[in-house]
Amino acid sequence: MAKTPQAIRGTQDIFGADAEAFAFVLETFERVRKLYRFRRAEMPVFEKTEVFARSIGETTDIVSKEMYSFEDRGGESLTLRPEFTAGIARAFMSNGWQQHAPLKLATHGPLFRYERPQKGRYRQFHQIDAEILGAAEPQADVELLAMADQLLKELGIKGVTLHLNTLGDGDSREAWRAALVDHFRAVKSELSEDSQERLEKNPLRILDSKDRRDQKFVADAPKIDQFLSDDARAFFDAVTSGLDAAGVKWTRAESLVRGLDYYRHTAFEFIPDEGSEAASKLGSQSTILGGGRYDGLMESLGGAPTPAVGWAAGIERLAMLVGEKSDPASDLIVVVEDDDRIAEAFGVLKRARSEGFTAEMISGGSPRKRYDKAVKRAPKVILSLQRDMGHSVSHDNLDEPVLSAITAYS
């Protein structure tokens, strides 16, 4: 006997209540993105490796270690998409979507990262994603965040706050970065081992270190505000005042950073409040929706400079927060207590479904136990077809609309 194959590490089979919650997230996203007039797009799940390598920057070990890359038969290196943004940027450039700018896009689907699975983190996971391409003005950031905020509210997720920061424009960002390196280099030997390494590779990341030894130096580290140009400051002010006007609550998060160089200005994450139910459900993977402005990305992919801003959110994480979504009960269950009446049951089912009612049949197992099975599934109406052409209809509500589909039996 062949051994039963196992699922790939970090993949999941989603079913039942989890699948219902997953679907609920998608349905809500689809509804809300229409309210904000974001247009749907579908992208390939794989691209030439360079699409992601160049967007992410070849330096980090993300490229070498964390991506699912492989060679196709022509010897070209391809990669399963680890994020949406790079592929969308590529599509924007290769299809001439500049003509639609400013272009508001929404998409969703599976993404792949070669990581150690843990709570809320899988190798194949799923995100919803929203981007505004070719929009330089801060209103775009506000629009995007207002949609995110409304989405979370409509999902019924509570105890989550928008953490907001600015990375400034290119010059501000560089000046800040240099000041941070100076600041931390001065105390290098007192930093955690991890942060000593970050100092060389990704100094901004020291700011969100979890290590106690780093925290005191983080507290008095230089702030981006000292380095903001007038334009950058005005941009951030426009974003925050726009959020206030749109009724989106936010909090300033001076340590919230993005490691990659193409990020400019706004960076944000929706994070559960400490001690909240949402926080405990998510474990250490706390960000449920994150994004920012990436004005420098298109250039690094060889295109014309194109301002853009976007966010993505993990569907699995959102699904963990939306509460129990059980499979909904059917409107009608037809119980066949006499096997000679199966054909009749099919007729009834066809009628009910044509009229838009959910309906199913129970005709298996011991005839005496079929009715009980139907009762356990708690449908709105049970029609049982019994021996000798008898029947019964049971329901709690005389006005139940589905009764109209089975008038012959009422």
Next chain:
RNA sequence: GCGAUCGUAGCUCAGUUGGUUAGAGCGCCGGUUUGUGGUACCGGAGGUCGCGGGUUCGAACCCCGUCGAUCGCCCCA
């Protein structure tokens, strides 16, 4: 890549200092009871105790390895 915990029926779990034929609940199948009925009872199928070595007269239990899961660290586009 690193660490901790875990791995017994389809599911949730018991399994006593290692001791004979490995258990329960739920679910599933069949039957009895009820007969407009979500009840109760009886019976049944289903497990080489993740896998491979080792210690022992004897291992689900102890040791080593391996695979997998969970949670955390690193990373987080």
